[in-house]
Amino acid sequence: THFGSEEVPLADKAxxxxxxxxxxxxxxxxMNDAMSLGVHRWWKDAFVRTLAPVPGMAVVDVAGGTGDIAFRILAALDAAGGGGGGGAGGAAPTPPVxxxxxxxxxxxxxxxxAAAAAVPPSRLTFAVGDAEALPLPPASVDxxxxxxxxRNVSRPATALAEAVRVLRPGGRFLMMEFATVRHPALAAAYDAYSGLLPAVGAVVAGDAPAYRYLVESIRRFPGQDAFGRMMRDAGLQRVRVTDLTGGVVAIYSGWKG
Ligand code: SAM
Structure with a gap:
């Protein structure tokens, strides 16, 4: 199976x-803990440290899944001493995340x-929304x-254009994604490890195809330089790419001018 390959129509990919x-x-x-040996937690902490959220900021976490980034942003806001949200009476304020x-x-x-952690909707909401057609007005988020x-999105350039559309001027686009390992020894080890993932997925989750998709989608995604160019092409400024763990993962930052 070649999930995400060029020959597969985009509707099929979706x-x-x-x-x-x-x-x-x-x-x-x-599974994230098992597959990354717990390292994804550290990557996500680094990502939210890079975002450095401040009280009053409105963040939209696209493809936010089960909320790993969202909960970390709220924790960072709490640590900054301003949880935000929950205004008394009147129209509901925009939740921070x-x-x-x-x-x-x-x-x-x-x-x-969120319910288990007693996080109210005034601080965090979850809604269906496509990265390629964000259900948000222009220039409305920080x-x-x-x-x-x-790497799961069918048309990354469209998703970038959408992010730029909904950002207010001066707003920030921040992405984390599997990238290209630049260190040769690490690259070989990483390749070998990737080859094992579908089998591990079969044993641990009874789901080899999902993990074959994971490995394929990582291999096919543009590298740091190529995606940095796509960000610039989308109109983002001061684009910076920072490798984590030798480039297994990279953090991409860009600003709307
Ligand atoms: N951001 C979370 C994290 O870091 O743990 C979840 C990442 S998970 C690997 C990828 C998520 O992307 C899935 O929840 C999937 O449903 C979502 N996704 C895939 N295509 C999408 C799209 N076009 N728009 C929004 N979300 C999408």
């Missing part, structure tokens, strides 16, 4: 991506986590984040 995340939703969080995702099953897990989501 359907396959949806099937993959529906089948992994309930064990997504545990809004999660959008195409997959209702991933969102359902996120909503359950930051668009997307973590491990872009």
């Amino acid at each position: 359907r396959r991506v949806s099937g993959v995340f529906t089948s992994v939703a309930t064990h997504y969080d545990t 809004r999660v959008l995702d195409v997959n209702p099953d991933m969102l359902a897990v996120g909503r359950r986590r 930051a668009v984040t997307i973590s491990f989501g872009m």
Whole structure:
């Protein structure tokens, strides 16, 4: 199976991506720990440190899934001493974090986590929304984040254009994605490890295709330089790409002028 290959029509890619995340939703969080040996937690912490959210900021976390980035942003706001949201009376204020995702099953897990942590909708909302057609007005958000989501999107250039559209002038686009390992020894080890993932996925989750998709989608996604160019082409400024773990993952930052 060649998920995400050029020969596969885009509608097929969208359907396959949806099937993959529906089948992994309930064990997504545990599998992330298993597959990344816990390192994804550290990457996500680094991502939110890079965002450095401040009280009053309106963030939209696109492809936010089960809320890993959203909960970290709220924790960072709490640490900054201003949880935000929850204004008394009147029209509901914009929550500091809004999660959008195409997959209702991933969102359902996120909503359950929010309920379990007693996070109110005044601080965090979950809604169905496509990265390629964001259900938001132009120039309405301070930051668009997307973590491990872009490589699942059928048309990344369209998703970038949408992020730029909804950002206010001076707003920030911040993305984290699997990237190209630049260190040769690490690249070989990483390749070998990737080759094992479908088998591990079969044993641990009974779901080899989902993990074959994961590995394929990582291999096919543009590298740091190519995606940095796409960001500039989309009109983002001061584009910066920072490797984590030797380039296994990279953080991409750009600003709307
Ligand atoms: N951001 C979360 C994280 O870092 O843990 C979830 C990442 S998960 C690997 C990828 C998510 O992208 C899935 O929840 C999937 O449903 C979502 N997704 C795929 N295509 C999308 C699209 N076109 N628009 C919005 N979300 C999408």
